[in-house]
Every structure is written in structure tokens, then in C-alpha cells.
Amino acid sequence: MLGSILATVQTPGVYYAYQHSDSVGKSIVLLLLIGSILTWTVMLDKAWSLYRAKRLAARFINIFQNNGEINMLARPLLREAEENNGPTAAIYRAGIEKLLDFYEAGAAAGIRSSIPQPCKLSEAQYNAVEAVLEREVSSQLKELETRIGVLATLVSLSPFCGLFGTVWGVMMAFCGIAAAGKSDFTALAPGVAGALLTTVAGLIVAIPSLVGYNLLTGTIRQLTVMMDNFTEQFMVCVKLSQLELEKKQPDNGNL
Numbered sequence: 001m002l003g004s005i006l007a008t009v010q011t012p013g014v015y016y017a018y019q020h021s022d023s024v025g026k027s028i029v030l031l032l033l034i035g036s037i038l039t040w041t042v043m044l045d046k047a048w049s050l051y052r053a054k055r056l057a058a059r060f061i062n063i064f065q066n067n068g069e070i071n072m073l074a075r076p077l078l079r080e081a082e083e084n085n086g087p088t089a090a091i092y093r094a095g096i097e098k099l100l101d102f103y104e105a106g107a108a109a110g111i112r113s114s115i116p117q118p119c120k121l122s123e124a125q126y127n128a129v130e131a132v133l134e135r136e137v138s139s140q141l142k143e144l145e146t147r148i149g150v151l152a153t154l155v156s157l158s159p160f161c162g163l164f165g166t167v168w169g170v171m172m173a174f175c176g177i178a179a180a181g182k183s184d185f186t187a188l189a190p191g192v193a194g195a196l197l198t199t200v201a202g203l204i205v206a207i208p209s210l211v212g213y214n215l216l217t218g219t220i221r222q223l224t225v226m227m228d229n230f231t232e233q234f235m236v237c238v239k240l241s242q243l244e245l246e247k248k249q250p251d252n253g254n255l
Contacts, residue, residue: 014197014200016190016193017193017194017196017197018194018197019194020190020191020193020194021169021194021195021197021198022168022169022172022194024165024168024169024172025165025168025169025194025195025197025198028161028162028164028165028198028201029165029197029198029201031161032158032161032162032198032201032202032204032205033201035154035157035158035205036204036205036208038150038154039150039151039154039205039208039209039212040208042147042150042151043151043208043209043212043216045147046146046147046148046216047212047215047216047219050144050216050219050220050223051219052086053086053087053144053223054219054222054223054226055086056084056085056086056087056088056089057086057087057088057089057223057226057227057230058226059084059086060080060081060084060086060088060089060092061088061226061230063076063077063080064077064088064092064230064233064234065233072096072099072234072237072238072241073096077092078096081093081096087140087143087144087223087226087227088226088227088230090136090139090140091133091136091137091140091227091230091231091234092230092234094132094133094135094136095129095132095133095136095234095238097132098128098129098132099129099238102119102121102125102128102129103119119245120242120245120246121238121242126238126242129235129238130231130235133231133234133235134231137224137227137228137231140227141220141224141227144220144223144224145220148213148216148217148220151209151212151213151216152213154205154206154209155206155209155210155213158202158203158205158206158209159199159202159203159206160202161198161202162198162199162200162201162202162203162206163198163199163202164198165195165197165198165199165201165202166195166196166198166199167195168195169191169192169194169195169196169197169198170191170192170195172191172195173188173190173191173192173194173195174188174191176191177191
């Protein structure tokens with residue numbers, strides 16, 4: 001039993017390859033190890049934040065659909081907008097604050113205290129509200145894409161670092177054989193094993209980074225579609241409220 005354990009320990013493996021790497025190869029392996037830790041930290045943190053953002057966005061859209069077309073300034077909707085930290089709630093807050101400015105009420109005070117009555121909007125005011133919504137969408141998208149570039153960099157850089165370490169290690173192994181005057185494979189094997197270790201380390205970093213990057217960017221695309229659709233729905237509700245005002249104005253004139 002003890003003999004088999006010792007034989008397993010003495011069998012060439014990853015540690016054997018690391019031992020026979022030179023200082024450059026060992027430095028690259030350690031650098032890729034740090035990159036792997038950074039990759040998993042970013043992926044797990046970003047996955048949780050995107051999951052939370054998607055859940056909050058879907059929740060607010062559901063509440064908006066139940067109240068928005070009837071009354072965009074309904075108190076339950078305004079209360080949810082203040083408490084919800086999702087991207088769609090932020091877009092709604094930006095649009096409503098602009099509308100409240102046009103309704104001759106303070107943005108923050110209008111949401112917290114009184115609900116002003118809608119008034120007729122000009123074409124310029126309508127375009128201003130739409131511009132505010134689009135600007136907020138861009139701001140939320142920028143926030144969602146934070147640290148995604150780190151994964152993209154690691155996906156591209158890790159294999160090249162591993163390849164550089166391999167080429168360097170093989171080159172040094174052949175140089176050592178030439179200096180020693182030996183041509184047998186036994187003398188070449190340790191150096192080649194150490195050289196190939198950097199490629200393995202590079203792939204270990206690159207593969208999870210690539211999978212995580214694709215999954216995260218896919219979630220961001222879904223959130224982008226949700227925000228764009230919500231912006232269009234918001235503007236449709238504004239148009240509907242303006243149509244209601246136009247219908248009421250002739251009646252008020254006849255009175």
C-alpha cells in the first residue's frame with residue numbers, strides 16, 4: 001500500500017512539469033493562476049449582479065404593465081420605482097422626472113408628495129422625454145457591462161501567454177540539450193513537460209473565461225432587449241395619455 005502511494009507521488013505529473021520549468025515558465029504559470037482567480041471572482045460577482053438586475057427588471061415591468069397604461073403616475077408604481085434598484089425602474093424614474101418637470105412639478109417632490117395632472121406636451125417636450133430615456137438606457141447598459149472587458153481580455157490573452165511559455169520552454173530545452181551534447185529523448189522530456197505546462201495553464205484560464213463571457217454577454221443582451229422594449233412601452237403610454245387629453249379638451253370646450 002505504502003509502495004503504491006510512493007509510486008504515485010513519484011510518477012511524473014503536473015508538479016513534475018512545474019519543477020522542471022525555468023523561471024520564465026514558473027512565472028507564467030503563477031501569472032495564469034492569478035488570472036484564473038480573477039476570472040472566477042469576476043464571473044461569480046457579475047453573474048449574481050446580472051441575475052439580480054434581470055429579476056428586478058422583470059418585476060418592475062410586470063408592475064408597470066398592470067398600472068402604466070391606466071395611469072403612469074399611479075402611487076403603487078411610483079412607490080415601486082423608488083424601492084426597485086433594477087435598470088427598468090431607473091429608466092422609469094428618469095422619464096417620470098422629466099415628465100414631472102413638464103407638468104410643472106418638482107421631480108423628486110412630485111414623486112414623494114403630490115401627483116400632478118398630465119398636461120399637453122409639445123413635440124419638443126415629447127422628444128426630450130424620449131432622449132432622456134435613451135440616455136438612461138445607455139447609462140444602465142454601461143453599468144451592466146462593467147468588468148466584462150476583463151473576461152474578454154483574459155479569454156484572448158491567456159492562450160497567448162501559455163503559447164509563449166511553451167515556445168520559450170521548448171527553445172530552452174533544445175538549447176540545454178545542445179549545450180550538454182545529448183540527443184536522447186530522456187534528456188529532452190523534462191524540459192518539454194515544463195514547457196507544455198504553460199499551455200495547459202493558459203487553457204485552464206481561457207476555457208472558463210470564454211464560457212462565462214458568452215453566458216454573461218447573453219444575459220446582458222437579454223437585459224438590453226428588455227430595456228429597449230420598456231422604453232418603447234413607456235413612450236406608448238405617454239402617447240396614450242396625450243390622446244386621452246386630446247379627447248377631453250373638446251368636451252371641456254363645449255362645457
